[in-house]
Amino acid sequence: MRLSRYFLPILRDTPKDAEIVSHRLMLRAGMVRQQSAGIYAWLPLGLRVLNKISAIIREEQNRAGAVELLMPTIQSADLWRESGRYDAYGKEMLRIKDRHERDMLFGPTNEEMITDIFRSYIRSYKDLPLNLYHLQWKFRDEIRPRFGSMRSREFLMKDAYSFDLDEAGARHAYNRMFVAYLRTFARLGLTSIPMRAETGPIGGDLSHEFIILASTGESEVFCDKSVLDLHVPDADTNFDSVEDLQTIVSNWTKPYAATSDMHDTAAYGAIPTERQVSARGIEVGHIFYFGTKYSEPMGAKVMGPDGIERPVYMGSYGIGPSRLVAALIEAFHDENGIVWPKEIAPFHVHLINLKVGDGATDAACETLIHALEARHLDVLYDDTDERPGGKFAKADLIGMPWQIIAGPKSLADGKVEIKNRGTGERHLLSIEDAVRLVTA
RNA sequence: CGGGGUAUAGCGCAGUCUGGUAGCGCAUCUGCUUUGGGAGCAGAGGGUCGUGGGUUCAAAUCCUACUGCCCCGACCA
Numbered sequence: 001m002r003l004s005r006y007f008l009p010i011l012r013d014t015p016k017d018a019e020i021v022s023h024r025l026m027l028r029a030g031m032v033r034q035q036s037a038g039i040y041a042w043l044p045l046g047l048r049v050l051n052k053i054s055a056i057i058r059e060e061q062n063r064a065g066a067v068e069l070l071m072p073t074i075q076s077a078d079l080w081r082e083s084g085r086y087d088a089y090g091k092e093m094l095r096i097k098d099r100h101e102r103d104m105l106f107g108p109t110n111e112e113m114i115t116d117i118f119r120s121y122i123r124s125y126k127d128l129p130l131n132l133y134h135l136q137w138k139f140r141d142e143i144r145p146r147f148g149s150m151r152s153r154e155f156l157m158k159d160a161y162s163f164d165l166d167e168a169g170a171r172h173a174y175n176r177m178f179v180a181y182l183r184t185f186a187r188l189g190l191t192s193i194p195m196r197a198e199t200g201p202i203g204g205d206l207s208h209e210f211i212i213l214a215s216t217g218e219s220e221v222f223c224d225k226s227v228l229d230l231h232v233p234d235a236d237t238n239f240d241s242v243e244d245l246q247t248i249v250s251n252w253t254k255p256y257a258a259t260s261d262m263h264d265t266a267a268y269g270a271i272p273t274e275r276q277v278s279a280r281g282i283e284v285g286h287i288f289y290f291g292t293k294y295s296e297p298m299g300a301k302v303m304g305p306d307g308i309e310r311p312v313y314m315g316s317y318g319i320g321p322s323r324l325v326a327a328l329i330e331a332f333h334d335e336n337g338i339v340w341p342k343e344i345a346p347f348h349v350h351l352i353n354l355k356v357g358d359g360a361t362d363a364a365c366e367t368l369i370h371a372l373e374a375r376h377l378d379v380l381y382d383d384t385d386e387r388p389g390g391k392f393a394k395a396d397l398i399g400m401p402w403q404i405i406a407g408p409k410s411l412a413d414g415k416v417e418i419k420n421r422g423t424g425e426r427h428l429l430s431i432e433d434a435v436r437l438v439t440a
Numbered sequence: 441c442g443g444g445g446u447a448u449a450g451c452g453c454a455g456u457c458u459g460g461u462a463g464c465g466c467a468u469c470u471g472c473u474u475u476g477g478g479a480g481c482a483g484a485g486g487g488u489c490g491u492g493g494g495u496u497c498a499a500a501u502c503c504u505a506c507u508g509c510c511c512c513g514a515c516c517a
Contacts, residue, residue: 012466012478013451017510037509091441092516109517143441143515157517209517218516286517320517354476389477396477407476417476 001347003382007044009033010394020216022329023148025338029398031325038145038153045398046325048346050156053321053328054135056187056343057158064180064239066131066160071113073137077103079112082298094141106139111294111316114161118312119300125165128302128312129173133160135321150282150326151218160317165304167291170313174206174289175245177317179233181210181285182252186232188324189341190331192284193227195257199288206289206315209259214330217280222268223257225275230255259283282327289315338399339422347380348372349438350400352391354407356383364406364416364431371435396421402438 009030017034018024026032031046042050058068077095080086086093086105094106107113114132122130135158145153162173178194185192192210199207211221230252238244256267259281268276295301295311303309332339340346349372355361365381372379380400382391388407395403405417415428418437429437 009450011451015451016453019511034509090515138517140516144511144513146511151516155517159517283517318517323517352476385475387475387477387479389475389479392477394478405476409476 001378001380003380004384006380008398009043010397018148020147020150020326020330021333022150022216022326025329025333025397026148026326029338032149034148038142038151040149040152040154040322045346049325049328049340049344050321052344052346053188053324054156054158057135057184057319057321060180060184060187061133061158061160063183063235064131064176065129066133066177066180068134069117069132070134071107071110071117071136073107073139075105075107075110075113077105079116079298080105083112083115083294084297085112092140092142094139107136108138108140109157109316109318110134110136110159111161111290111314112298115294115298115300115314118161118163119295119298122163122300122302122312125302125304129162129164129169131160131162131173131176133158133317147216148326149322150330152322155320156322158319158321162315162317163295163300163312164314165302165310165312167313170289170291170315171206172242172245174287174315175242175249176239177287177315178208178249178252179237179239179245181287181317181319182232182248183235183237184319185210185212185284187343188328189343190284190328191228193221193223193257193281194252195221195223195259196253196262197259197286197288198261205253208253208287209283210285210287210319211257211259211281212284212327212331213277213279214282214327215280216330217282219281219283220260220263221258221279221281222260222263223277223279224255224271225277227252227255227257228277282323282330284324284327285317285319287315287317289313333399336393337397340399340401342401345399345401346378347400348377349379349402349404350395350398351379351381352388352395352403352405353381353383354388354391354405356385358408360411361406361408364411367431368404368406368416368435371431372438375435375439377438404434404438 011028014024015027018027030043032040032042035041077086093108096104098104138157139154142153145151164170164173190212192212194208195211197207197209233248256271291313292311301309301311329338353361353365369379399421401421403419410417410428416434417426417428418434419426
């Protein structure tokens with residue numbers, strides 16, 4: 001992508017409304033634009049990150065056996081009256097009327113709708129287990145949105161819903177998502193910690209929040225340091241093995257880890273002092289089991305092998321990609337800007353042409369672009385006639401993992417400079433070696 | 441929803457107290473000189489001063505109502 005033809009509205013000054021670093025950087029890097037309180041337009045650079053995160057989430061959901069569909073943003077109030085949540089949800093739900101004065105709403109979540117879809121088609125235990133998910137924009141009319149896309153009113157959410165014949169089946173479905181989440185966050189470059197969360201009226205031990213540590217996190221969290229070193233399940237994990245998954249989940253839930261809501265001072269105090277971690281965290285995922293809470297009132301029943309019809313046991317599993325964009329920046333930045341992990345960087349390589357119009361420099365850049373694109377790397381090519389200082393500052397701000405700097409000085413020796421954004425290391429390399437290094 | 445702020449050019453701000461033809465920095469455009477870490481000079485464009493009503497010869501400025509946005513708290517993926 002040539003920067004001269006791209007849409008990347010960089011801000012040199014920090015907008016005064018942005019309080020936390022991720023919000024500041026997202027605005028400065030031209031990733032988002034606020035359109036209303038807690039509502040953002042995603043500009044090209046931000047959208048690329050959002051899509052990369054979503055792609056990883058999809059891969060891991062699919063790997064764990066979930067099946068993607070897409071439900072609408074606008075829902076009918078009737079479904080919510082069936083579950084009883086239309087009155088219970090309160091002002092956080094954005095309620096609207098259509099031209100026929102019918103009560104509609106902008107969905108804050110989709111339990112009712114997915115339950116309706118399920119009950120419309122599924123009749124037999126033979127069609128279970130089933131896990132359906134989608135990535136869709138949600139709206140929760142927060143009293144006070146803040147921190148940019150970290151806590152917005154409109155937000156993208158991956159929500160999955162599992163259906164099983166009994167509680168044991170639901171537990172395995174839960175474990176599938178538990179493992180999928182560990183893998184998802186690890187692939188995003190994050191160390192996530194599953195923490196026991198409140199389960200509401202259902203009770204039990206089947207609700208976890210996935211937290212990443214960040215000094216600007218909204219929640220106060222406590223954990224045993226050993227949880228940070230646990231092995232993330234491999235890609236070839238057998239998601240059909242009840243025992244394998246239960247072993248993984250048991251290992252991950254053994255060390256103490258809790259948010260302040262669930263904090264047990266005595267249990268925490270029993271951890272050796274050097275392993276006690278008290279920090280702030282950002283909730284990036286939440287999974288829970290809720291049994292027949294929706295299937296019962298909404299009549300989502302299947303026939304069991306015993307010939308008895310019963311409501312299905314359900315769970316739901318959420319990840320917020322739009323929040324993750326902010327969370328990732330909180331985790332990966334320095335004083336000059338964003339430092340994207342390789343997996344989610346909007347472009348792999350930021351190629352800087354220091355002297356646009358100089359034949360040799362232009363030619364070297366074209367050669368690099370072709371070589372990199374042939375290896376399926378996305379290149380952002382700064383072919384503008386801005387001065388070098390401005391280009392460097394911009395490259396550091398938007399934070400691609402590699403910067404390749406081509407100018408007459410180094411090209412006189414047949415070299416380009418390559419800079420690792422994360423470590424700051426620079427090397428003078430031939431074009432071939434530079435390509436080899438970023439491809440590695 | 442309670443409390444506190446704020447609204448003037450794309451961004452950051454001054455001007456409001458004490459009414460009198462709307463300004464600064466950055467950004468943008470033109471020209472020249474520059475060109476390896478946010479250049480210099482010269483020139484130019486851009487604002488119904490959040491909206492409505494009022495006071496006044498005259499309102500960014502005073503009065504009034506409304507709205508947007510931000511911060512603190514309770515609430516949330």
